[in-house]
Amino acid sequence: MSAASPAAAVPDADADANARRRRRLVGWMALVLVAGIAAGLATGAAGFSPRAFWADLHAADAALILGQIRAPRTLGAALVGALLGLSGAISQGLFRNPLADPYLLGSAAGAGLGVVLVLAAASLGGAYISLATVVWIERLGVVAAAFVGALTGVAMTLSLSRGAVHTLRLLLAGVVTGVLLGAVSDLITVASPDALRGKQAFMLGSTSFLGWDALALMAAGLAVLALLVQRYARALDALTLGEDSAASLGLDLGRVRLVLVLALSLGTALAVSQSGPVAFVGLVAPHLVRRNAPGLHGWLLLASAGMGAALLLVADVLSRALIAPQELPVGVVTAVLGGGYLFWLLRQRTAP
């Protein structure tokens, strides 16, 4: 929990130093974002190549290849990362636990189930569900089904924990929901094995089909969420002192938690539905921010969004460049980067 200690508690000299570190981190993140977007634009089916980018820019199909495909998926990766980073910071603040991630409340399992239902609808039709339902589900599409599934997962968790009053009960309910929904989608893939490949592709994450409309949706969501959680940043700061202290400060814990849970699940659902439950970004981004430039939640939430954007952008460029024109699932790259970072961090901590 020490990682989340409020900066207000430290003396002035330290506060100054921390302010400097925060400014420096903002500079670094801006640099990585700009460089990442540039690299993303220069990474096509031929891999990373500025010269090929120059040729693409002057080719007849520049508007198509760069404008319709490469630009939106590059910016989209950053937006997905920002949503996951923000959601991860909310989750870690809310549960006062550095291991919390955006998928804790059942949203990833719910999204996975939604996708499996769409993929398996055709083969389940007639036998398990009515044909009218099949038509309805298929029209819904993978993206909408994942979004609805993610929100349904969180709704199940909330109803199981009877609201968001007890943190531990909420966590437990999230675990139970995740296991349950995951098992249901595994069952469906047993009955309809052709859904398995599609499910796997979704769960590993991909930015392949992000277009401008998806970007507009995510940008709007991110803006709304950022404004909303800024108003609750002080409440998260109070929560770091413990639930009793927070309550004694006059905080309506039940309401605050509910709003934050809803914000967290909306952000996660938006990101997951567009590009699958990309691993590790939501977990690692807040850690990176706290470690390099600790601060109050007003800073931490937004900086985690920026850090998530930078992380996923870099991971996406790598996933496209390493074996071009083939792609690695972006979730595998983030897991290797994020897992590698945590591995290194633990070694540092345990070294004499």
Place this chain on the structure above:
Amino acid sequence: MTPTSRHRRALLRLLGAAALAAAALAASPAFAQPIVVRDDRGTEHRFASPPQRIVTMLPSLTETAWVLGVGSRLVGVDRFSDWPAEVAALPHLGGLEDAQIEAIAALRPDLILASTSSRAMERLEVLGFTVVRLKSESHADVQRTVKLVARVLGTPERGALLWQRIENQIDAAAARVPPDLRGRSVYFEIGGGPYAAGTASFVGETLARLGMKNIVPAALGPFPKLNPEFVVRARPDIIMGLRREQAALAARPGWDSLAAVREQRLCGFETTPYEMLTRPGPRMGEAAALLADCLARLGTAGHR
């Protein structure tokens, strides 16, 4: 401890004797020569007489046994075997990785046909069952498998005939591809994409036999996950894949620029025929005919 294992050994010996007796009864003088085959893992198998109780653990092997005319000797199949309709009545014994060892052992098969990689099959081998492990990923694999299974079943001539029939079916399908479509480029999508069936894949081989060009070169492997830019750049003349995915092709960023999408030069297949297309088994001739049907339809549409 010891008494039980002695009991078990005695029981096994008894069972073995019973199986031998059954085999001896079933064997006709024509099969006096033992059948010796080497499977795709290099294991040599010896059969005193053609097996009579067969379990198949791969849909394509079920189909092979059936088409070779020994469907009546099948006593169990894997979960995914769904052709012909008659196999629905047989016990389904799980998948390759979660095979129901007990249920399979209880059926006392004298031959288990399975693919090369499976932990469950190793367990069955340890239990003393004959497991012939066959690779089936390519046209050449199907040819080898068909002939080997036919030999094990004591009907080698049927294997040669079946392969000849498959070859004829593919040639007939190739002849039906409209001349102006021959040599056109195809993008065959697997699942929801952008995974492709490349030149090196089973469907890729069939497409090549039909005279079609694949936008995915063999060097990228059988089922690469592609950068969608690659597909849009390659401008495939025809897109093939699952029908339910094709409805949403135009919604993918930039894909509405593809002539194949705009002019609906698409071959969309429902799940069941799609399964047949991608299953390296004895129905690959039918699969080729299915592809030719679609190409013929696209050809006439183009002439209007």
